[in-house]
Amino acid sequence: MKMRTSNHLIGLLNFLTFLLSIPILGSGIWLSTRANNTDCLNFLQWPLIIIGVSIMVISLAGFAGACYRNTLLMRLYLIIMFLIIAVLIGFIIFAYVVTDKGSGRFVPNRSYLDYYIQDYSGWLEERVASDEYWGKIRSCVRDSRVCSKLRRIVGGVPESADMFYIRKLTPIQSGCCKPPTECDYIYENETIWKPGMGLIGTNADCTRWSNDQESLCYACDSCKAGVLASLKKSWRKVSVINIVVMIILIIVYIIAYAAYRNNRRMDNDEPFGGARMTKARPSRIHL
Template identity: 35%
Template sequence: MAAIRMSNNVIIAANLVTLLLSVPVLIAGVWLRSRADGAECDRLVSTPAIALGAALMATSLAGLVGACCRATWLIWLHLLAMLALLVALLCFAAFAFVVTSGRRGGGGAGEGEDTSSGAGIRVYRLGDYSTWLRRRVEGDKNWARIRSCLADAGVCKRLKGDNKKAQLVAGGMSPVESGCCRPPASCNFTYAGVGEWARPAGRVAPSASADPDCGKWDNDEDKLCYGCQSCKAAVVGALRRDWRRAAIVGVVFLAFILVVYSVGCCAFRNSRRDNYAYHSSRGWKRSGDA
């Protein structure tokens, strides 16, 4: 019986650790959904994070209750749920690495490329990212929702004011701020103060520029460059960055859950074996006494 209690204690300890880890995962998912960075507008990262946290919490509670109450059927259910979670995490991590592997060149935290005309200003191009991520953003219906979310979230409001001129002109912005809150550096617009930009003198038809985004810029804070390709590419870049981070976290959790699952299986197997040996021994003794 001591061995059975030891097996239960191992299962309890492993699931207690998993339960504690599920809390920061849930918190991270909620934070990703609530932050004003633009990437949360598509909820491609926050939803899996919340789902992972909830699944970890549910399976851990099942394992804890099953071990504490010695409910074999609940431990079986816990192990099956852990196996399903392992497969789901493996598929997610593999898929995330595939869809974030479309980047060609460039680098840095913002995933954009520095331009020769704007020091520190990064350029974002849709062609640099995977087709799946681009389709999640480029479609008219999806972009209308994301664009509305960007405007409602006020991602560009923190750049308002003359004291933000250095950031707007020289960089130091997030991907979404750089792609959506200022005209592309190639347009050679001049910062006029309080978040407004002036077109180059003498340019009558800015839409004829080599960069079509130059004609889409509007100083209206509800429009800005939200209709620009650079803005769409910046949102895709932010999504790619978050998905790559999520893939790395997924691999770490995959390894950890694999260890917990292996320990749980071994403990459960030992518990069944010791339980069988214990009852067989008691049966043998009773028959011998008779």
Template identity: 30%
Template sequence: MPRCSNATVCIANFLTILIAVPLICIGLYLRTQDGAKCQNSIPWVVIATGAALLFLSLCGILGSCCRVNFFMFIYLFLMFLMIISVIISMCFSFVVTSKKVEKTVSGLKLGNSSNWLQKFATSKWDETEKCMKETKMCSSRVFELIAKGDNTETGRWLSKTDLYDELSPVQAGCCRPPNDCGFTRVNDTYWEAPKSGKFTSSNNDCKAWSNSQDGMCYSCESCKAGTVAGVRKNFRINAWVNVGTLVYLLIVYTLGCCAFHNNRANKYERA
């Protein structure tokens, strides 16, 4: 029985290593996404989870394969703390992402999205805006996609075209003027305001738009909404990653408790 339990835990921890490495890779991938380039805390949560699993699996291997109860105790104690942390992180992520950023005819709106998520994504907007400009968020590729969906007759974005399938939420909110302002696209980087001098909407983002590469719509509410939507997406990914991680941790923790109990019983039998 002791050999069977220890061998099972040992195999489970080797599998944990195979799970921890992809988790770290997912975190690194999230860092490359537009919603996280200037909001680096979210990917680091996933990376930290993967790193913690990697450390725990090594302790578990030493405790189960080598039958060192000290490492096994540390392993189970840390895993218990991690299970609690994963549960808290998972519940929190689902709560703050329960409401989506609103998509309207005029563009992205903060709408009913979580107040906490809004503050988290936009509280240091000057720094975020600077980061967006430095990382060239509105690249030539983005302008090509915008031109692809543009109505050549009116210069306006077709309402039936789903811009959000082509661009990330951040790009959709920051790299073009709002749909309802009446701007006409002259070329990939220049939009002409209505000749009458009056915008076709009272949307404050109409006045915030600038054709300058350092201006664009970075100061628009739609840009902030796009950033919130991007951050929400990453929080959602983190939540579902935590669901899978929690299920696996509970299984391995149960096996670990069994192995720890068997190791102690075997020690007393030898004594």
């Protein structure tokens, strides 16, 4: 009865892990959608999609192995599940490490934040800022029309500077659609700014800004920093889901191992809880 209960339990838990693979797969697809619309980074969601599909397939194998008491299938299930858990742990650590540094800076009299590339470092920053990738990312951000969607009409007229300054902008909007605040540009509308009366700031992005709607600040370091900040925010949300799923998978793995041992005992005709080796001629003297 205990053996059957253990196998039925692992079958049920694997059905649950099959359901849990759906959020992981959905997270990868969500990041892919985010990449096409805002982040424009599509090289990090594939591990999530692969992990989600792998958990889905191996859960079906574990379900079949437990229900039909197939020891070989259960052994294969345990090996692959162990590898999936190890990869998932490594992936969670990797995601936190590459998105560890950097955040927006508060600006006086503004509700939005400004973003600076020097606040970020490491593998992800080097990859995003490289000429090989930034050209593609910049084109993707421009084609998404995220800056043109920034415009608002209030009472039949464009919003005023004071109204714009109290808006909560996304990192992409703040970094790519306007010049850095320190450049002292004068607001005309959300994507058109004129140089102020004073000198332009020392930030190189001050000279990179253009009122050309196809250029804006897409070549600015602040735009790269905005992409990094947006990516960090997305990946931290996904990591929370991955941690919960990882904990559940570890629990399922422990129970699956117990079910596997039960199957081996049944295959060897061993009584549950009995010793594997017994003497052919037991001694008459018992201690």
